[in-house]
Amino acid sequence: MSPAVLQAGRSEVVSLLRSLLRTAREFADYNMKEYTKRRTIDVFRLHRDLADPSAISTAFSVGKSQLEVARRQAVLYSLYAPKFKTVMEIKH
Numbered sequence: 001m002s003p004a005v006l007q008a009g010r011s012e013v014v015s016l017l018r019s020l021l022r023t024a025r026e027f028a029d030y031n032m033k034e035y036t037k038r039r040t041i042d043v044f045r046l047h048r049d050l051a052d053p054s055a056i057s058t059a060f061s062v063g064k065s066q067l068e069v070a071r072r073q074a075v076l077y078s079l080y081a082p083k084f085k086t087v088m089e090i091k092h
Contacts, residue, residue, distance in 0.1 A: 009056065009060075012060070013060065013063075016060065016063050016064065016067065017040065017044055019067055020036070020040040020063070020066070020067055020070060021037060021040060023036070023067060023070045023071050023074055024036035024037040024040060024070070025037075026071075026074040026078070027073075027074050027077055027078075028077055028078050028081035028082070029077055029081065029082065030085075030086045030088050030089050031086075032073075032077060036070055043063075047059045
């Protein structure tokens with residue numbers, strides 16, 4: 001693969017990571033917000049060393065589908081968000 005193709009792929013992967021982390025911040029519930037953020041970071045670290053183009057493509061498509069699931073869940077959780085903040089969310 002040429003460096004331009006690798007760079008385009010890298011920019012798409014970084015964009016997916018940022019989108020997933022942005023979506024994690026949309027959750028009203030602290031536990032869901034932190035779980036989504038932690039899970040995203042863990043999965044990206046797990047797949048950091050992938051070299052096979054087909055494995056990269058598969059991981060990327062799974063990531064995109066997970067982004068759509070997270071977006072739907074964020075909307076759903078916002079409809080039924082608790083009216084109070086947890087102890088972790090209260091700022092002193």
